[in-house]
Structures are given as C-alpha cells and as structure tokens.
Amino acid sequence: MAVLENIGYRALTEESACEYVKSLNLFLPDEKMTVEEIGDGNLNYVFRIASNRKSVIIKQALPYAKVVGESWPLTLKRAKLEAEVLKKHGEAVPHLVPAVLATDEELALTVMEDLSHLTIVREGLIQGNHYPKLSADIGEYLAKTLFLTSDFALHPFEKKKLVAKFSNPELCKITEDLVFTDPFFDVETNDFEAGLAESVQQLWANDKLKLEVAKIKYAFLTEAESLLHGDLHTGSIFASKYETKVIDPEFGFYGPIGFDVGQYIAHLIFQVLVRNENDRMVIRQQIEEVWDVFSYHFSEAWQNSVVHPFTKVPGALEYFLAKVFKDAIGVAGCELIRRTIGLSHVKDLDGIEDSSIRLDVKQATIQLGSSLIINRENIVTISQLLKELEVYTP
Ligand code: SR1
Ligand code: MG
Numbered sequence: 001m002a003v004l005e006n007i008g009y010r011a012l013t014e015e016s017a018c019e020y021v022k023s024l025n026l027f028l029p030d031e032k033m034t035v036e037e038i039g040d041g042n043l044n045y046v047f048r049i050a051s052n053r054k055s056v057i058i059k060q061a062l063p064y065a066k067v068v069g070e071s072w073p074l075t076l077k078r079a080k081l082e083a084e085v086l087k088k089h090g091e092a093v094p095h096l097v098p099a100v101l102a103t104d105e106e107l108a109l110t111v112m113e114d115l116s117h118l119t120i121v122r123e124g125l126i127q128g129n130h131y132p133k134l135s136a137d138i139g140e141y142l143a144k145t146l147f148l149t150s151d152f153a154l155h156p157f158e159k160k161k162l163v164a165k166f167s168n169p170e171l172c173k174i175t176e177d178l179v180f181t182d183p184f185f186d187v188e189t190n191d192f193e194a195g196l197a198e199s200v201q202q203l204w205a206n207d208k209l210k211l212e213v214a215k216i217k218y219a220f221l222t223e224a225e226s227l228l229h230g231d232l233h234t235g236s237i238f239a240s241k242y243e244t245k246v247i248d249p250e251f252g253f254y255g256p257i258g259f260d261v262g263q264y265i266a267h268l269i270f271q272v273l274v275r276n277e278n279d280r281m282v283i284r285q286q287i288e289e290v291w292d293v294f295s296y297h298f299s300e301a302w303q304n305s306v307v308h309p310f311t312k313v314p315g316a317l318e319y320f321l322a323k324v325f326k327d328a329i330g331v332a333g334c335e336l337i338r339r340t341i342g343l344s345h346v347k348d349l350d351g352i353e354d355s356s357i358r359l360d361v362k363q364a365t366i367q368l369g370s371s372l373i374i375n376r377e378n379i380v381t382i383s384q385l386l387k388e389l390e391v392y393t394p
Contacts, residue, residue, distance in 0.1 A: 005076050008106040009063070017058050021111065024102055026356045029050055040118075040250070041235070042344060043074065048116060055114040056101060058373050061250075063108075065174075067344065073200035075170045076108035078250045085166065085252035088227055092144040095245055106181035114244050118238035122164040125234060125271050126281060126348060130241075135286035135388050137244035138237070138264055139293025147301040152308045158250055163224050169251040171230065172220075175251060179334050180217035183342040184210050188348035193372040196358045199366050200341055216330040224254035232260045233269040233335075233346070258327025264290060265328060265385075266335035269368070272346040272389060280393070284386055291382045295321055329385065333372030336365040337367045360394045368392035 010021065014035045021027055031051045039046035039059075043066055047058040061079040065072040072294040083103045090097045121131065151159050182189050185204060192200055203209065229236070230251030238245045268290070271283045298321065305311045339346045340362050349365065352358035371388060372379065379385050 005063075006106050007110060009076060009108060011062060012045065012047065012051050012060050012107070012109070014047065016050055020058065020107075020109075021056060023047050024111065024143060025179075026056055026101065026111070027054070039066075042088070043078075043250070048114060050114070055116070057112050057114050057116075058109055059112065060107065060109040078168070078171055079108035079110060080105050080167055080252040081105070081166065081171075081252060082248070085227065085229070085249040086110075086148065087111070088162075088166075089141075089229070089246075089249065090143040092148040093141050093380065094225075096141045096244060104207060113321075115238045115247070117247060118240050118243060120235055121237040121239050122234040122347060124239065125283075126274075126351060130282060131239045131244070132241060134237070134239050134244055135268075135290040136293045137239075138232075138246070139290045140297050141244075141246055142232075142257075142260055142264070142290070142302065143294045143297030145262065145340060146226040146228070147298055150225055152311060154307065162227060163254040166227055166253050168230070168251065171251045172253055174257075175230070176217065176220065177332075178214060179338045181336045183334075184213050189343045190341055191295075191343055191345065193359065194363065195339060195355075196362055196366065199363060203337070203366060203370065206370070209370050209374055211332060212330070212376075216327070216334060216373065219256050219327060220331075223256040225257050226254065228252055228255045228257070228260050230255070230260070232263045234271075235346075244312050256324075256327050258324045258329075260333050261291075261294060261324060262328035263335050264330025266332040266339075267346070267348075269332065269336060269389060270339070270346060270365070273364050273368075273393060274348050274352060284389070286381050287386065287389075291325070298324075309385075322380060327378050327382065329372050329376040333369040333376070336369030336372070340365045340369070357394075364392045364394055 006033050014037060018033055029035055033049055033051045034048055035049045037045055038048050044062060049056055050108065061076050064070045065071060065074050080103060083100050085101045086097050086100050098113040098115055099110050100110060121134065124131065147153055149162060151371050156389060214228055217287055229249045231248060236246060236248040265287055268283050268287050275283065299317055302311050302317050304333045340349060349362055352361060379388055
C-alpha cells in the first residue's frame with residue numbers, strides 16, 4: 001500500500017483539474033473549458049484542459065506505479081524533480097522542451113505547455129510517419145543539455161550542488177533493476193513469450209555477458225557526468241515535421257552521458273528491425289544523424305569551454321567522445337534486451353500481429369543486444385554499429 005508523503009495530496013479528477021487551473025488564473029472565471037485524462041504512460045495522470053482560446057497540460061504523479069498498481073509505491077517527489085529538470089534543460093534548449101507554467105509540490109503536479117498538436121514519436125514511427133528534424137533535434141538536445149550540466153561547463157561547486165539537487169534514488173532504482181539487473185536473471189518481474197524461453201535461458205547462463213552488464217550498471221551507479229533525461233525513449237518525445245519536444249524527464253539524475261544517447265539509439269533500432277527493407281533506411285540515417293549532430297554540438301561547446309583546462313589538451317575531446325560512444329552502445333544493448341524480456345515492453349515489438357514475425361524480431365533484439373554489450377569495445381563508429389545492426393536485421 002502506498003504511504004502518502006504529502007499530507008495535502010489528492011489525486012485530481014477531470015473536474016478538480018479544471019478547478020485547479022482556474023484557481024491559477026490561467027483561464028477566465030466564466031470561460032467554457034473541456035478536460036480529458038490523456039495519460040498513457042506507466043506512472044502518471046495527464047490532463048488536457050482547453051478552451052477556445054488556449055490549452056494547458058497538468059501532469060500529476062500518482063503515489064504508485066500505474067503500470068503495476070498500488071502494490072508498487074513510488075515517491076511523489078518525482079514531480080518536482082521532473083519540473084526542475086525541464087527548467088534546467090530548458091536553459092540549454094528552450095525550443096526543445098515544454099515550457100513549465102506552474103508547479104505544486106503538495107499535489108505533485110506540473111502545469112505545462114500543451115503539445116497536443118504534435119504526435120508521440122513512437123506512435124508516429126509505428127504508423128510510418130517521417131520526422132525529418134527528429135534526430136538532428138535530439139542530437140542537439142543531448143549535446144547541449146549534457147554539456148551544459150557537466151564539469152566541462154560548470155564550476156565544480158555548482159556542478160556538485162546540482163548533483164545533490166538532482167539526486168533521484170527511487171527512480172534510479174527502477175532503472176537499475178528493470179534495465180540493468182532483472183532481465184539478466186530469472187526473476188518474477190520479467191515478462192517474455194514462451195517462444196523466447198530458450199534464448200532467455202541461454203542469456204541467463206551467459207556469465208561473459210553478465211560480467212559486461214555488471215560493468216555498464218556500475219557506470220550508471222557511479223558516474224555523475226551530466227544531468228540526464230534518464231528515460232529518453234521515443235515515447236518521451238513529441239514531434240511533427242517541423243518541431244521536436246522532449247518530455248517526461250522524471251528519471252533525471254546525474255549519470256553517464258552515454259545512457260541518454262544509448263537509450264534513444266536503442267528505440268530507433270527497434271524501428272529498423274520492425275520495418276520492411278524500403279522503410280528502414282530512413283531510420284538507419286536517423287541513427288547516424290543523432291550521433292553526428294551530437295558530436296558536432298558537443299565538440300563545439302567543448303572548444304568554446306573556458307572552465308576546464310584539460311579541454312585544450314590534444315586528444316582529450318576524442319577520448320571523451322569515444323567513451324560516450326562505448327557507453328551508449330552498451331546501454332543500447334541492455335535497452336534492447338529489457339524491452340523484449342523485462343517488465344516494461346514497447347509497442348514497436350508487441351504490436352507486431354504476426355506471431356512468427358514478432359518472435360523473429362524479438363530473437364533479433366536479444367541477439368543484437370547481447371552482441372552490442374559484449375562487443376562494445378570494438379564497435380567504435382556509427383558505421384560499425386549499422387553494420388552490426390544489419391547482421392541481425394530479419
Ligand atoms: C515501472 S516504470 C517502467 C518503465 O517505464 C518508464 O518509462 C521507464 O522506462 C521505466 O523503466
Ligand atoms: Mg515516462
């Protein structure tokens with residue numbers, strides 16, 4: 001049973017959500033408004049409130065994980081942390097995150113810009129939509145948010161203040177368990193189709209693989225490089241042909257840069273694996289583009305940095321980018337596996353109706369994921385990653 005941390009907390013209803021935004025004077029007292037609960041994520045309520053004139057979103061944290069139920073209590077503090085991450089990242093890329101209009105710690109909610117003119121990228125990609133700006137925007141988002149919150153841009157006192165401010169142990173524990181631990185052991189939370197049982201047994205018995213996962217998990221636990229989004233999958237991104245907005249950074253914390261990069265790449269890989277030959281090229285290009293744009297902006301910021309004397313040392317930038325790339329490849333491997341056999345799946349895979357095709361693709365994500373984890377020292381360029389991806393593409 002969830003224990004309430006906030007005395008004044010109450011879960012909003014459509015009616016009270018309306019009253020709430022009125023009390024903030026975001027709408028006129030007699031303005032006609034419509035409201036609907038549109039949340040389809042794992043953890044929160046999301047209300048869209050609109051009049052003829054304007055619309056806003058209220059995102060409210062529930063004291064438990066919606067995906068499992070009240071038996072899985074979850075801190076309400078994550079609402080404030082998410083709003084603070086949005087604001088901090090907004091300092092770096094205001095055009096790529098939603099504007100925060102108000103926050104309420106007691107009710108664990110954030111009122112923010114309505115983005116319903118955009119589509120959740122996962123849904124759009126599954127429908128075959130093309131987002132020409134997506135990966136360039138995400139590359140810029142990653143480079144600028146991660147550089148500007150790192151030791152390369154901040155005074156060490158300021159950086160350490162932020163590390164403490166963005167401590168997020170409960171949400172990190174979810175990632176530590178669901179991404180980096182449970183899928184590699186025979187535990188109850190795992191969820192996979194009977195047709196995958198043999199591959200899963202092999203994976204659980206593979207000590208070489210598990211040793212590499214242990215190293216990747218250790219980096220996640222200990223390397224406070226930058227303020228991460230912490231859950232950068234395609235369900236955390238809204239987009240159209242012209243615009244991209246990154247939402248939902250409630251898993252934000254100071255961690256290794258490669259984590260955000262690797263998660264995003266993994267979810268593009270799902271699309272490569274589920275698409276037919278003609279349609280997958282555009283996603284392969286997006287994988288290439290996100291890394292190119294990320295390294296372009298990151299390198300530019302690095303060269304302009306005046307904080308860290310070692311940024312001027314020849315080879316230092318190359319060393320750091322290579323580390324981020326290797327970390328990203330390892331994380332991508334773990335993400336491919338956990339979304340296939342762990343607790344929280346993705347529609348890209350589970351939505352494949354033909355069971356034989358679905359199983360083939362899922363076998364591919366397990367095998368490719370394992371290969372990325374084990375061979376990440378040798379996969380050092382995007383072309384090598386794309387080559388490896390081709391080997392496992394059904
Ligand atoms: C219980 S939360 C399951 C997953 O949903 C979130 O989006 C994160 O990816 C988390 O691992
Ligand atoms: Mg989320």
